[in-house]
Structures are given as C-alpha cells and as structure tokens.
Amino acid sequence: MPKVSEAHLTQRRQQIMAAALACFSRQGFHRTTMQDIVKESGLSAGAFYTYFASKEAIVVALAEEHHRTEAAALAGADTATDSVDALTTLAQVSLGRLDNAEERQWRRVTVQLWAEALRDPHIMEVTRSGLDGPLEVLTDVIARGQREGTLPPGPDPGATARVCAAIFQGLVLQQAWEPELDVSSYIEAVLAVLAGLATAAAGAQSVTTG
Amino acid sequence: MPKVSEAHLTQRRQQIMAAALACFSRQGFHRTTMQDIVKESGLSAGAFYTYFASKEAIVVALAEEHHRTEAAALAGADTATDSVDALTTLAQVSLGRLDNAEERQWRRVTVQLWAEALRDPHIMEVTRSGLDGPLEVLTDVIARGQREGTLPPGPDPGATARVCAAIFQGLVLQQAWEPELDVSSYIEAVLAVLAGLATAAAGAQSVTTG
Amino acid sequence: MPKVSEAHLTQRRQQIMAAALACFSRQGFHRTTMQDIVKESGLSAGAFYTYFASKEAIVVALAEEHHRTEAAALAGADTATDSVDALTTLAQVSLGRLDNAEERQWRRVTVQLWAEALRDPHIMEVTRSGLDGPLEVLTDVIARGQREGTLPPGPDPGATARVCAAIFQGLVLQQAWEPELDVSSYIEAVLAVLAGLATAAAGAQSVTTG
Amino acid sequence: MPKVSEAHLTQRRQQIMAAALACFSRQGFHRTTMQDIVKESGLSAGAFYTYFASKEAIVVALAEEHHRTEAAALAGADTATDSVDALTTLAQVSLGRLDNAEERQWRRVTVQLWAEALRDPHIMEVTRSGLDGPLEVLTDVIARGQREGTLPPGPDPGATARVCAAIFQGLVLQQAWEPELDVSSYIEAVLAVLAGLATAAAGAQSVTTG
DNA sequence: AATGAATGAGCTTTCATTCAT
DNA sequence: TATGAATGAAAGCTCATTCAT
Numbered sequence: 001m002p003k004v005s006e007a008h009l010t011q012r013r014q015q016i017m018a019a020a021l022a023c024f025s026r027q028g029f030h031r032t033t034m035q036d037i038v039k040e041s042g043l044s045a046g047a048f049y050t051y052f053a054s055k056e057a058i059v060v061a062l063a064e065e066h067h068r069t070e071a072a073a074l075a076g077a078d079t080a081t082d083s084v085d086a087l088t089t090l091a092q093v094s095l096g097r098l099d100n101a102e103e104r105q106w107r108r109v110t111v112q113l114w115a116e117a118l119r120d121p122h123i124m125e126v127t128r129s130g131l132d133g134p135l136e137v138l139t140d141v142i143a144r145g146q147r148e149g150t151l152p153p154g155p156d157p158g159a160t161a162r163v164c165a166a167i168f169q170g171l172v173l174q175q176a177w178e179p180e181l182d183v184s185s186y187i188e189a190v191l192a193v194l195a196g197l198a199t200a201a202a203g204a205q206s207v208t209t210g
Numbered sequence: 211m212p213k214v215s216e217a218h219l220t221q222r223r224q225q226i227m228a229a230a231l232a233c234f235s236r237q238g239f240h241r242t243t244m245q246d247i248v249k250e251s252g253l254s255a256g257a258f259y260t261y262f263a264s265k266e267a268i269v270v271a272l273a274e275e276h277h278r279t280e281a282a283a284l285a286g287a288d289t290a291t292d293s294v295d296a297l298t299t300l301a302q303v304s305l306g307r308l309d310n311a312e313e314r315q316w317r318r319v320t321v322q323l324w325a326e327a328l329r330d331p332h333i334m335e336v337t338r339s340g341l342d343g344p345l346e347v348l349t350d351v352i353a354r355g356q357r358e359g360t361l362p363p364g365p366d367p368g369a370t371a372r373v374c375a376a377i378f379q380g381l382v383l384q385q386a387w388e389p390e391l392d393v394s395s396y397i398e399a400v401l402a403v404l405a406g407l408a409t410a411a412a413g414a415q416s417v418t419t420g
Numbered sequence: 421m422p423k424v425s426e427a428h429l430t431q432r433r434q435q436i437m438a439a440a441l442a443c444f445s446r447q448g449f450h451r452t453t454m455q456d457i458v459k460e461s462g463l464s465a466g467a468f469y470t471y472f473a474s475k476e477a478i479v480v481a482l483a484e485e486h487h488r489t490e491a492a493a494l495a496g497a498d499t500a501t502d503s504v505d506a507l508t509t510l511a512q513v514s515l516g517r518l519d520n521a522e523e524r525q526w527r528r529v530t531v532q533l534w535a536e537a538l539r540d541p542h543i544m545e546v547t548r549s550g551l552d553g554p555l556e557v558l559t560d561v562i563a564r565g566q567r568e569g570t571l572p573p574g575p576d577p578g579a580t581a582r583v584c585a586a587i588f589q590g591l592v593l594q595q596a597w598e599p600e601l602d603v604s605s606y607i608e609a610v611l612a613v614l615a616g617l618a619t620a621a622a623g624a625q626s627v628t629t630g
Numbered sequence: 631m632p633k634v635s636e637a638h639l640t641q642r643r644q645q646i647m648a649a650a651l652a653c654f655s656r657q658g659f660h661r662t663t664m665q666d667i668v669k670e671s672g673l674s675a676g677a678f679y680t681y682f683a684s685k686e687a688i689v690v691a692l693a694e695e696h697h698r699t700e701a702a703a704l705a706g707a708d709t710a711t712d713s714v715d716a717l718t719t720l721a722q723v724s725l726g727r728l729d730n731a732e733e734r735q736w737r738r739v740t741v742q743l744w745a746e747a748l749r750d751p752h753i754m755e756v757t758r759s760g761l762d763g764p765l766e767v768l769t770d771v772i773a774r775g776q777r778e779g780t781l782p783p784g785p786d787p788g789a790t791a792r793v794c795a796a797i798f799q800g801l802v803l804q805q806a807w808e809p810e811l812d813v814s815s816y817i818e819a820v821l822a823v824l825a826g827l828a829t830a831a832a833g834a835q836s837v838t839t840g
Numbered sequence: 841a842a843t844g845a846a847t848g849a850g851c852t853t854t855c856a857t858t859c860a861t
Numbered sequence: 862t863a864t865g866a867a868t869g870a871a872a873g874c875t876c877a878t879t880c881a882t
Contacts (some may be wrong), residue, residue, distance in 0.1 A: 004845065004882095012845090028329045030240035034873055044847045045874075055873065108328050114383055115325040118318050119238045128387060155402040159395035163403065166380020173324055173379055174372060177338060185369035192365040193373065196406035203409055244856055254864050255857080265856065448749045450660035454877055464843045465878080475877065528748050534803055535745040538738050539658045548807060575822040579815035582804060583823065589803055590796020593744055597758060605789035612785040613793065616826035619833055634861090634866065642866090664852055674868045675853080685852070843882080851875075858868080 013051050016041050017065065020058045025105035029059055029112055056120070063113050063126040066106060070130055073097050078137050083145030084198045087164070090138070091190050094168055098175055099183035107176040134168075135161050145201070152201045223261050226251050227275065230268045235315035239269060239322055266330070273323050273336040276316060280340055283307050288347050293355030294408045297374070300348070301400050304378055308385055309393035317386040344378075345371050355411070362411045433471050436461050437485065440478045445525035449479060449532055476540070483533050483546040486526060490550055493517050498557050503565030504618045507584070510558070511610050514588055518595055519603035527596040554588075555581050565621070572621045643681050646671050647695065650688045655735035659689055659742055686750070693743050693756040696736060700760055703727050708767050713775030714828045717794070720768070721820050724798055728805055729813035737806040764798075765791050775831070782830045 019041035023032040034055055038045050052058045077093040080086040098107065117124040138161035145151030151160075167190055175181050229251035233242040244265055248255050262268045287303040290296040308317065327334040348371035355361030361370075377400055385391050439461035443452040454475055458465050472478045497513040500506040518527065537544040558581035565571030571580075587610055595601050649671035653662040664685055668675050682688045707723040710716040728737065747754040768791035775781030781790075797820055805811050 008845095028325065031329060033871080035871095045849095046847055046876080047845075049874070050845065111328060112325045114386075115238065115322045118321060118386060119241060124387070131384070131387075152402050152406060155399035156395045159392065159399040160402070162380070162384060162391075162396055163377055163399045166377045166384065167373055168376075169380040169383055170372070170376020170378070173383075174341070174376065176324075176328060177334070177341075181372075182366075182369065185366040186372055189365035189369040189373045192362050192370070192410075193403055193407060196362060196408075196410035197403065198406075199410040199413055200402075200406035203413070243854085248865095255866095256859085256864050257862080259857070260862070448745065451749060453875085458844095465845095466843050466880085467841080469878070470841070531748060532745045534806075535658065535742040538741060538806060539661060544807070551804070551807075572822050572826060575819040576812075576815040579812065579819040580822070582800070582811075582816055583797055583819045586797045586800020586804065587793055588796075589800040590792070590798070593799050593803075594761070594792060594796065596744075596748060597754070597761075601792075602789065605786045606792055609785040609789040609793045612782050612790070612830075613823055613827065616782060616828075616830035617823060618826075620822075620826035620829040623829055623833070638866095663850085665850095675870095676855080676868055677866075679853070680866065843880100845879105845881100847879080848876100852873095854872075855870100856868100858866105859864100860866100861864080 009051075012043075012047075013061075016043065016048060016051055017058065017061060021062060021105050021109060024059075024062070024112065025108040029116060059113075059116060059120075060122050060126065062109060063116075063123050066110065066113070067126050067130040071133060074134060074137070078141055082150060083141045083148060084150050084194060086141045087138075087145070087194055088191060090141070091164075091167075091194065092187060094134075095171055095183065095187050095190065098171060104179055107172055110172055111176045131165060135165055138164050150201055151197055219261070222253075222257075223271075226253065226258060226261055227268065227271060231272060231315050231319060234269075234272070234322065235318040239326060266332075269323075269326060269330075270332050270336065272319060273333050276320065276323070277336050277340040281343060284344060284347070288351055292360060293351045293358060294360050294404060296351045297348075297355070297404055298401060300351075301374075301377075301404065302397060304344075305381055305393065305397050305400065308381060314389055317382055320382055321386045341375060345375055348374050360411055361407055429471070432463075432467075433481075436463065436468060436471055437478065437481060441482060441525050441529060444479075444482070444532065445528040449536060476542075479533075479536060479540075480542050480546065482529060483543050486530065486533070487546050487550040491553060494554060494557070498561055502570060503561045503568060504570050504614060506561045507558075507565070507614055508611060510561070511584075511587075511614065512607060514554075515591055515603065515607050515610065518591060524599055527592055530592055531596045551585060555585055558584050570621055571617055639681075642673075642677075643691075646673065646678060646681055647688065647691060651692060651735050651739060654689075654692070654742065655738040659746060689743075689746060689750075690752050690756065692739060693746075693753050696740065696743070697756050697760045701763060704764060704767070708771055712780060713771045713778060714780050714824060716771045717768075717775070717824055718821060720771070721794075721797075721824065722817060724764075725801055725813065725817050725820065728801060734809055737802055740802055741806045761795060765795055768794050780831055781827055 016037070020032075020037050023036045023040050026032075027036065034045060034048065037055075037058070038048055041048070052061065074090070074094060077090050078086045080089055097103070113123060113127055117127040135158070139157045142151060142157040142160050142164075146153050146157060171181075171183070171186055175183070226247070230242075230247045233246045233250050236242075237246070244255060244258065247265075247268070248258055251258070262271065284300065284304060287300050288296045290299055307313070323333060323337055327337040345368070349367045352361060352367040352370050352374075356363050356367060381391075381393070381396060385393070436457070440452075440457050443456045443460050446452075447456070454465060454468065457475075457478070458468055461468070472481065494510065494514060497510050498506045500509055517523070533543060533547055537547040555578070559577045562571060562577040562580050562584075566573050566577060591601075591603070591606060595603070646667070650662075650667050653666045653670050656662075657666065664675060664678065667685075667688070668678055671678070682691065704720070704724060707720050708716045710719055727733070743753060743757055747757040765788070769787045772781060772790050772794075773787040776783050776787060801811075801813070801816060805813070
C-alpha cells in the first residue's frame with residue numbers, strides 16, 4: 001500500500017494499542033510476547049514496528065493515553081463554588097468512572113503501570129503527572145475549604161489531598177482484584193466521610209464564631 | 211546426606227530472600243535474573259534451587275513473609291473498646307509502620323506484588339488475604355461503631371472498611387513513588403477524617419436521641 | 421505503460437548505484453539496508469526494484485562497473501615497444517589512478533568485493549576477470565621482456581605478473597585503510613623495483629652475450 | 631558441571647573459535663548464523679555466550695589470534711646481517727607460510743577481516759597492527775640496506791616496505807581466490823625482484839665508488 | 841512508473857533450570 | 862550439600878521484498 005491517509009495511520013496505532021491493552025490486561029507486560037500482541041492485532045510483527053519503536057514504547061504510549069483520558073475526565077469537575085461540593089463532585093466523577101466494565105482492562109493495566117513506573121523513568125514521569133495534576137487540584141480545593149471554614153482547619157491540605165488520591169488509587173487496586181466490587185456503596189462511604197468533614201468544620205466554625 | 215541443622219536451612223532461606231528482596235526492589239521481578247539473585251546472595255545457582263523450587267517460588271515466599279509481617283503488626287491493634295479509638299489506633303499503627311527507611315524495599319516490592327497478583331493465582335491468594343483479614347477487622351469495628359453510635363449510621367461498614375484499606379494502599383503506592391513523602395502529616399489528615407466521622411456521628415446521635 | 425526514455429532509465433540506475441556505492445563504502449554491504457540505499461537515492465523501495473532485481477544485483481552491478489572502469493583505464497597502457505617501458509607505464513597508470521579522492525569510495529567497496537567474491541560465484545567471476553585480464557597482459561609483456569632480454573630470464577612470467585598484480589592489490593588495500601597514504605612515493609618504489617629488474621637483465625644479457 | 635579446570639575453559643574457547651573459523655571461511659561472517667557456529671562447535675547457543683560476549687566478539691578474537699600467529703611466524707626472520715638476505719628470508723618465511731592447506735581457512739577469513747576492518751574500529755586496530763609491525767621491520771631493514779649500499783638508494787624505505795607488504799597481501803588474496811595457486815613460483819619471482827634490486831645497488835655502488 | 845505500508849522468516853541473544861562432578 | 866557450565870526454547874526485533882493503490 002502506498003501513501004495512506006493520516007486517519008489510516010492513526011487507526012492502525014489504535015488497533016495496535018487496543019491489542020496491546022487486551023494482552024497486557026490478560027497476561028501482564030512481561031508475560032505478553034510481541035507475538036501475542038501481533039496476533040491479537042491481526043497484523044504482522046513488522047507492521048508493529050512501523051508504528052512503535054519497541055515493546056516498551058507501547059507501554060509508554062498506553063500510559064500516556066491513560067493519563068490523557070483521566071485528565072480529560074477530571075477536567076472541569078472542580079468548578080463548584082463550595083469546596084465540599086467540589087470534592088463531592090470530584091469523588092463521584094473519578095470513582096464513578098471506574099464502575100464500568102469497559103474500564104476493567106485499564107484497571108488491570110494501571111496497576112501494572114504503577115509497578116512499571118518504579119523501573120522506568122519515562123513511565124514514572126507519565127504516571128506521576130497523573131497523580132500530581134489531581135493532587136494540585138485537590139490541594140487547592142481543600143485549602144480553599146479550610147479558608148472558608150467548610151473544611152476542618154487542622155490538617156495540611158496537601159496531605160489531605162493525598163488521602164483523597166489514596167481513596168481513588170485503592171479503589172482502582174481493589175477493583176482490579178475484584179471486578180464485581182460494589183462501587184456505589186464505596187462512593188457512599190466516601191461521601192459520608194466528606195460529610196463528616198463538613199460537619200466537623202461546621203462545628204468548629206460555630207465554636208469559633210459562636 | 212551431610213545433614214545440616216534446621217537453623218542453617220532457615221538462615222540460608224532468609225539469606226536468599228533478602229537477596230531477592232533487594233534485587234526485586236531495585237529492578238523488579240522480571241528484570242531480575244536468577245544470576246542477579248544468586249550473585250547478591252553470594253551463593254551458587256545450584257544452591258538456590260536447594261532452597262526454592264523456582265523463581266516464582268521466591269516471589270510467593272516473599273509475598274507470604276510480607277503478609278505474615280503485616281498481620282503481626284496489626285494483631286491486637288483493634289482492642290480499644292471505643293471503635294473510633296480502635297480505628298485511630300489501627301491507622302496510626304498501620305500507616306506509621308510504613309514511615310521507616312527499612313520498609314522502602316518492601317514498599318517497592320509490594321506494589322509489584324499487587325501487579326503480579328493479577329497473573330498468579332497463588333500470589334493473588336496471599337495478597338488478597340493480606341487485604342481480607344484487615345477488611346474483616348475494620349468491618350467489625352465500623353459496624354460496632356455504627357451500632358454504638360460513635361460512627362455515622364449510613365454507609366455500609368464493608369464499604370467503609372474498603373475506604374480505610376484504600377487509604378493504606380494509596381500511601382504505600384505514593385511512598386513507593388516518593389520515598390521522602392511526609393507520612394506524619396498524612397496520618398494527621400487521616401485522623402482528622404476519623405474525627406470528622408466521630409463528630410458527625412455525635413451530631414446525628416444527638417438529633418436521633420434528642 | 422507510461423514509457424520513459426532510455427536515458428531516464430539509465431540515469432535512474434546510476435542514481436541508485438551512486439547511492440549504493442556511498443552506503444556500501446560507509447557501512448559495508450551487510451550493514452547497509454535497502455532502506456539506507458533507498459533513502460540515500462531519494463527514491464522509494466518500490467522504485468529500487470524496478471531497476472534492480474535484488475540487493476545482491478546491485479552489488480554485482482557495482483562490481484561490473486568497477487571492472488569496466490578499470491579495464492578502460494588500462495586499455496592501451498601496454499603499447500610501448502620496450503617491455504620495461506610498458507611495465508613502467510602500466511604501473512604509473514594503474515597505481516596513479518588510485519591517488520584520487522574520488523576513488524576513495526571505490527577502494528573501500530573493492531576490498532569488500534574481494535571478500536564477497538569468496539561467497540558469491542557471480543561476483544567472483546566479475547572480480548576474477550578484473551584480475552585475469554591484467555594478468556594476461558602482464559604475462560605477455562613479461563614473457564616478451566624475457567625473450568628480448570630486457571627482463572631477467574629466470575622466473576615464470578605468469579608468477580611475476582601475479583607479483584605485479586599483488587603490488588596493485590596491496591596498494592588498494594593499504595589505501596582503503598589509510599586514505600592519506602603517499603601514493604607517489606609508493607610508485608617511485610615500484611619503479612625502482614622495475615629498474616632493478618632491467619639492470620639485472622642487462623647484466624645477465626652482457627654475461628650471456630659477452 | 632561444576633568448577634572446571636582452566637585448561638578446559640581454554641579448550642572450549644578454542645573449540646568455538648575453530649568452529650567459527652570453519653563457518654566464516656565457508657560462508658563469510660554475515661551469512662554465518664550463530665546457529666551455524668553452535669552446531670559446528672557441537673555446543674549449545676548458551677554455551678557460546680559463556681565464552682564470547684557476542685558474534686562480533688569472536689570475529690575480534692579470531693583477528694587477534696591471527697595477528698598473534700603471524701607475528702610469531704615473523705619473529706626472528708630478519709636477523710640476517712645482510713639486508714638483502716634478511717629481505718629474502720622474510721619473503722621466504724612469510725610467503726612460504728601461506729603455502730599450506732591448513733592455512734586455507736585463514737586466508738579466506740583474512741580477506742574478510744580486511745573488509746571488516748573498514749567498519750569495525752577494533753578489528754581495524756588489530757588488523758592494522760598486523761601490517762604496521764612488519765612494515766616497521768621492513769623499513770628498518772631496507773633503510774639499512776640503502777645505507778650499506780646493498781639496496782638502491784633512491785626510493786623511500788617506508789614506501790618500499792609497503793610494496794613488500796603488498797606483495798604479501800596480494801598473494802593472500804590471490805590464494806584465497808585460487809587455492810591451487812603455485813606459491814613456489816610466486817616466491818621465485820619475488821626473489822628475482824630482490825636479486826634485481828641487489829644487482830642494481832651493486833651497479834650504482836660501483837659507479838659511485840668507481 | 842512510482843509509492844511505502846505490510847509481510848514474516850529468520851536473526852542474535854537471554855536466562856530459568858539442570859546435573860555431572 | 863554445593864558448584865557453575867551447560868542447555869535450548871523462546872524472546873524481541875530486523876529487513877529484503879512485495880503489491881494494492
């Protein structure tokens with residue numbers, strides 16, 4: 001085939017990435033051979049290397065896509081004026097997004113990316129920026145809440161943001177292990193925690209201002 | 211049969227496990243070769259196979275040791291009569307335990323075990339029982355708190371327990387990525403969350419009983 | 421059939437051969453990929469195969485071109501009546517021709533053709549005829565010189581011709597390795613050898629005839 | 631097999647080198663696969679890599695062995711007081727050495743090393759030092775001959791040494807191409823050339839001193 | 841005639857495991 | 862028990878060539 005449309009090239013890349021995602025989810029990065037990916041994609045070994053430089057490159061490409069998708073999902077979820085509302089929305093959006101059969105492959109691959117990041121600086125970079133972005137957003141919202149008195153004033157906003165991030169990460173992990181896990185009750189529990197913080201803040205506020 | 215003392219055997223096993231832990235932490239399971247472990251341990255390839263059946267076996271052995279150690283650390287941390295106190299103690303003990311340079315290797319290996327569990331039923335079993343045990347303890351404590359009115363009555367105790375577990379898992383992950391992370395402020399933030407729940411429960415209680 | 425002028429075809433062939441020569445000189449036959457040649461030539465992979473049947477075919481084509489050029493350079497260099505003069509002219513022409521920056525690529529490729537000839541009967545044929553032609557000319561001239569008494573009568577003319585060929589081949593090799601080698605002093609040394617033979621013949625002659 | 635004698639290791643290395651030499655002579659470096667070498671050596675693929683780091687490494691090892699053997703063969707061949715005698719001895723020893731069926735493999739591999747040297751700095755280094763050593767010896771002998779009047783005074787000793795080296799290199803090449811080539815008549819022709827130089831020197835001397 | 845994405849056999853190298861000593 | 866050289870299947874990747882457009 002001669003010169004081919006840009007769209008064709010993009011579609012091929014995605015075809016390969018989808019195949020790789022399926023293989024990685026099923027067998028992990030290291031137990032997946034190039035043959036597996038090639039077979040799953042319906043292409044040839046050579047074709048793969050037209051689109052990706054190496055096996056590692058496709059892991060990085062997947063990490064980047066994952067990061068992009070997650071960032072997009074969160075974009076604009078923190079616009080609520082009230083910071084507790086903002087946190088609630090963020091929790092619902094980010095956690096709710098995981099309750100999706102189509103995300104199952106991604107959850108499994110995400111856990112592997114966490115491990116892979118420990119070895120590969122490039123993947124670490126991408127993976128970390130998937131944490132640092134939300135962490136910043138959360139820290140800002142929490143700090144605002146503390147200033148406004150809708151959140152308890154004591155704990156460091158950055159540390160609290162990390163706790164929120166952990167609540168997300170832990171769900172990813174637990175769901176990867178147990179696909180049928182009930183996400184909605186998990187979200188309810190998280191919302192109860194947020195409500196608790198709001199209540200405590202209100203109490204502290206009334207004491208302060210009372 | 212130049213029989214050798216039981217102690218000698220145990221010591222050799224631990225020598226190999228320490229070597230494997232160091233290698234796995236440094237390079238990951240899959241990038242670590244048997245040669246690496248053998249070299250690090252100061253033994254020979256043949257000797258390794260006297261003590262472990264395979265490369266996978268040592269991963270499982272490490273998972274089991276990790277599980278055992280964690281279980282021991284938590285044992286008896288939930289004895290407080292008051293359930294919020296019990297949760298507070300559990301948080302301090304489990305999270306505080308991570309704030310330890312010597313645990314650094316373990317944190318990195320733990321994250322890899324999470325990924326590995328997705329592929330290997332044996333590791334999944336061990337890893338899951340490292341989650342299920344604490345989950346049961348937490349669920350009991352939380353259910354008790356709800357009955358006694360020291361925790362808000364709404365959310366499912368099991369789901370809330372999962373949120374607590376997530377707070378632990380997320381810290382392991384974040385610390386693996388960022389060894390210098392400030393654990394004490396993280397713990398403070400967690401305690402503030404628990405305090406919030408207690409406050410909210412107290413409020414709900416007074417409304418109910420008032 | 422968008423037929424194209426003969427000249428166009430010839431020009432394309434030479435364009436490709438020049439590209440191949442450059443690549444082969446730079447990286448050797450085996451380290452040069454078709455992609456390299458295609459890129460260097462500014463054509464497409466498909467276009468290459470319109471003009472040459474295979475990668476090997478272009479090596480053969482280069483060998484043939486090399487052979488043709490060398491034969492042309494030597495043609496008519498042996499016309500001197502006196503055989504020592506003829507040898508001197510042959511030496512000056514053939515060796516002098518090498519002292520040329522433009523020949524540098526060819527020298528490097530020639531050495532590779534020598535090696536390649538050992539594997540490929542077709543290249544051996546072409547390469548050998550590049551030796552056998554001159555060998556015949558030299559043998560004739562030397563035999564004549566011996567008959568006429570201008571060269572010492574002892575050694576086999578064919579063997580002496582081979583020594584002359586070796587003097588040429590060795591220079592090609594040494595220049596390929598050391599592009600800045602001083603060819604003119606090399607030629608002087610060769611001429612001194614020829615002069616020595618002439619002197620020895622003259623002495624022998626005077627003894628015989630005296 | 632456990633710890634094994636030094637001799638065993640050396641023998642294995644030589645076993646592999648012999649196998650590689652046979653393969654390279656037969657099919658060239660690039661057409662020889664590791665499988666070929668492994669099969670010829672009677673060992674396994676893994677065993678090869680216990681003794682050599684790569685396919686390239688064995689080419690270098692062969693180049694080094696070749697260099698060593700040649701240097702040894704020439705050592706002490708230039709001790710004759712008279713420089714023409716010394717040159718004669720050098721010619722007989724170095725050229726005569728090639729007239730040996732066992733050397734056939736080496737001749738073919740040598741020609742390939744010449745080509746390989748153009749690409750690989752390490753092989754170039756080894757190969758070049760196989761030329762530079764003899765060149766130095768020859769230059770010294772020739773310069774001495776010129777001082778003593780046993781060789782014609784005109785040409786640069788270094789250049790003349792290169793001509794001598796070429797006579798050797800050309801024979802290697804011609805023999806590689808034509809195994810049945812008559813070396814003894816080639817040597818005779820070379821000796822006649824040397825005799826010619828001696829005669830010319832004697833003549834020049836008598837003119838000068840006469 | 842020209843394109844260049846696609847092919848897939850075949851390459852070099854690795855490494856978990858074994859077993860003669 | 863301990864050794865470490867040996868094994869060989871299987872890995873990731875390359876590249877000469879083809880052919881639909």
